[in-house]
Amino acid sequence: MxxxxxxxxxxxxxxxxxxxxxxxxxxxxxxxxxxxxxxxxxxxxxxxxxSVPGGFNEADVAFAQMMIPHHEQAVSMAELADGRASDREIKSLAADIEKAQGPEINTMRGWLRSWGKSPSPSMDHGMPGMDHGGETAMPGMMSGKAMAGLKAAKGEDFDRRFAELMIGHHEGAVTMAGDERKNGRSPAARKLAGAVVRTQQAEIGTMHKILDRL
Missing domain, CATH: 1.20.5 (Single alpha-helices involved in coiled-coils or other helix-helix interfaces)
Structure with a gap:
C-alpha cells in the first residue's frame, strides 16, 4: 500500500x-x-x-501660406457674381469656385497649424501678395483697383471682366501649384497642388470659350 x-x-x-x-x-x-x-x-x-507622418519642407509652407490669400481673393471674386453676372456659365463657374476653394482654404490652414506655422505669409514689405501702388507680386493676384472695377460692373461687362481677371488669377495659381509639385515634400500638399492644376486649367479653357462668344 x-x-x-x-x-x-x-x-x-x-x-x-x-x-x-x-x-x-x-x-x-x-x-x-x-x-x-x-x-x-x-x-x-x-x-x-x-519619419512618414507630418513630413514637410519650406516649399510646402510657402505654398499653403500664399495659396490661402490667393484662394480667398478668388472666392471674393466669385461672390461678386451674385446679382452682377448675367451669363449662365459665369454664374455656374463662380459657384464652382466657391464650392471648391473654400474647403481647400480650411485644409491648408489645418496643415499650417499642424506644422506649427503661421496661417498667413509675413506682412513684411515686399512679400508676395502684398499690394504696393496697385501692383501685386503674387502670381495672378488682382490689384485693389481691378477688384473695385469688377465690383462696379454688371451684366455682360461683369461677365467679361470676371472671365478675363479670373483667367489671370487661375494662371497664377497653376504656376504656384506647379512649383509645389516640383519642390514640395508633403504628399498631401503635392496632391492638392495637382488638383489645383487640373481643375483650374480646365476652368481656364472654359472661360476662354465664354469670352469667344460674349
Whole structure:
C-alpha cells in the first residue's frame, strides 16, 4: 500500500519539474526576442515609420501660406457674381469656385497649424501678395483697383471682366501649384497642388470659350 502512494507523488514532482523547465525555456525565448528588437534591421523599420507622418519642407509652407490669400481673393471674386453676372456659365463657374476653394482654404490652414506655422505669409514689405501702388507680386493676384472695377460692373461687362481677371488669377495659381509639385515634400500638399492644376486649367479653357462668344 505504501508503494502505491509513493509512485503518484513521484509523478507529481516530475510534472512540476517539467512545468518549471518549460517556463524557464519560454522566458529565455522572450529575452532573446527583446535582444533581436535592437538589431539594425528592426531600428531601421521603426525609424522609417516615425519619419512618414507630418513630413514637410519650406516649399510646402510657402505654398499653403500664399495659396490661402490667393484662394480667398478668388472666392471674393466669385461672390461678386451674385446679382452682377448675367451669363449662365459665369454664374455656374463662380459657384464652382466657391464650392471648391473654400474647403481647400480650411485644409491648408489645418496643415499650417499642424506644422506649427503661421496661417498667413509675413506682412513684411515686399512679400508676395502684398499690394504696393496697385501692383501685386503674387502670381495672378488682382490689384485693389481691378477688384473695385469688377465690383462696379454688371451684366455682360461683369461677365467679361470676371472671365478675363479670373483667367489671370487661375494662371497664377497653376504656376504656384506647379512649383509645389516640383519642390514640395508633403504628399498631401503635392496632391492638392495637382488638383489645383487640373481643375483650374480646365476652368481656364472654359472661360476662354465664354469670352469667344460674349
Amino acid at each position: 505504501s508503494v502505491f502512494l509513493y509512485l503518484p507523488e513521484r509523478r507529481r514532482v516530475a510534472a512540476a519539474a517539467g512545468v518549471a523547465a518549460a517556463l524557464a525555456l519560454a522566458l529565455a525565448s522572450c529575452g532573446s526576442g527583446t535582444e533581436h528588437s535592437s538589431m539594425p534591421g528592426t531600428r531601421h523599420g521603426s525609424s522609417a515609420t516615425a
